[in-house]
Amino acid sequence: MRHEAVVVGAGTMGAGIAVLLGTRGMRVRLAARSAASLERARARVGTAVAFLAAEGRLTVAADAALAAIEPTTDVDTALAGADLVLEAVTEDVAVKRDVYRRIGERAPRSALVASTTSGLDVFAIAEAFPAPERLVVAHFWNPAYLVPLVEVVPGAATSPAILRETEALLRAWGCTPVTLARYVPGFIGVRLNTALYREALDLIDQGITDAAGIDAVMRDSIALRFPVVDAMGIVDFGGLDTFLRVWTQMYPEISAAREVPLRVREAVGQGALGVKAGRGFYDYGGRSADDLMRERDRRLARWLRERDRYRLGAPAETAMKRTKIGAPEFGMRTGAFSNAYGVEVGDAVIIHVAGHLAVDAAGTVVGGSDTAKQAEHIYGVIEKILAAAGATMDDVVKTTAYLSDIRDYPAVNQVRNRVFAGREPASTMVEVTKFVHPEAKIEIEAVAIRAK
Template sequence: MVHDINNVVIAGAGIMGSSIAQLFAAHEYNVILYDISEEALEKSSSLISVNQAAAMEAGELDEEKAAGIRRRITFSGNKECFQKADFVIEAIIEKMEIKHGFWKEISDIVPETAVLTSNTSGLSLTEIAEAIEKPERFCGMHWLNPPHICPLVEVVKGEKTKQETADIVYDIACDIHRYPVRLQKEVPGFLVNRFQFAILREAMSLVEAGVAKKEDIDKVFKYGLGLRYACLGPFEIADLGGLDTFYNIASYLFKDISNVGEVHDMLKELYGNGNFGVKSGKGFYDYSNGRDKAILAKRDKDFMKVSKCLFGDL
């Protein structure tokens, strides 16, 4: 273990928290998965079993290792579990007032030496830290879904985060075989979501303008750009393509790319009708009649194949 960190407490037994717990336990950390809901803890236990079954089917895990992972995870609804924490990961609802309420209480319970992190997807770490006692030990640690398969972790400092804290979070990510990236300054959405939403904005603009159907835009990424970006970053792609070529294209294309500052009507309408994607059974696509479970299983299976091909055994 690095930095004498052995006991990891994860707050929030949802999809992200469950997956992160599984990952740390796989690297021999003692993990406590905390949630105020007993039902959430039960669902989390089932989800970890499903994740393990998928990994065993893919040849990534055997029965002995799976049993070891389960032994190292404890499920708890008692806040006293934070008294044992060396490292805390908060993965609760993305609402500032809820995070403030959580951290105001928990930062007073944990040992003074504990490192505190949030898996927020883009809320201000500086603002979250306003509720935290000794905010210098608090840092952003943003994971991609599903964390036990996707190896990227964003390490984000708030205004009061000590460099030593950010370094520990970075080292922990490396210790569990992730690929951490550092943000030199805090910006809304961090890195991943700024790229993700820039792409989504342009995709929705093209659909609304009648340029292409959403199915064909998805194919562009699955069978074209996705292959490129799985192996290379945007600066590397530009260098390999020739910066003279990229400069000439940028000179006429940048002014035509969407810079809409409001939420697109197609997303606004889906949201307003309660169509949230897989979680509600309908979004841009229809996930009824069991298609939700099928597409999640296919996603994880495909992600594992790509991950193994590119990174080997993480």
């Protein structure tokens, strides 16, 4: 195990990584380029350690953590004694190239060298680095001492042993390494973020909504569901055929812009840089950047505590086994879309039964054109699938009806009331225009919770 680390670059990210390592038993030299940046780094480190202590997130004493982190401007001496080097300098190709020259000249040949770049091809930048087999990307997210994800990217020459050791070190520090097969600009996270913000900015530019509207939709729908079932898990829960229909409609509609919108460039030109300038998409009313960031970190720490308490386990090993159910014994034609999944959350199992077409074994739509009869049949199927998963209709906490005609909802609601005998699980209705089966009038989803 490596114990002597150097973080080259004492900005926000570098200081955050130094704090992470210092609180995880590593001795760290935080290399700053000037006396002024050294003092800023000391302040960042002290503030972060005090914050972690106040939040109960330190695994060592605060004094020990601070003693483990040594800010310095003597980069060459720091490199000479390191067995682990983390490069965290500004995203400037010339600056990084010079840093890798110094690392190659000063660091021991056995040192593991990791770049924290957020998307640059450091393997091309450091092409003259004398030991490319020891070079890897470890992209932390800010603040590094709170956000667990680290994207790990090997170069063409990176040793498999170095890659495995990098992953092991990150896990030992409490991080979540995600290793990419190869370098791609922006890795995973930045690419996903960029796609999201491109569409958000396009909606704002078109006057369809504003920043507050974007944030409300994210906060109270998309971001709300991600921690529960994950981004790709949401597709499984909703059904790939459902998402295929939606995506087929939406792919031609979403932004394919190749340039950053003018409003962003103008905002930067006017000094509206965000929190650090007091205004960006929002006006922060004169509050200091330090105050706003402390509040952000407190909220993030609280969320991490809740996540740790209720974190999802492995998919529940019920009769469903996360496979498609389309069984004649449930009154459904084989191959009809009828999905059910279970996930463990603490002491409970959440069961999601999704998207049924009321089609019998002969391929006939049950109930003909009568939406209420279709709904009765589908609820009967849901009851049988829940029973196979060890649950009952009494465990249902939410149902959602997808209708081809909004006018049918009162009839469906009457069926729902009969099925649940007056009990009131949460209910939502979504109007859609077309189902996979042309005669189907309704699809229903149900969410149930039972004890393990």
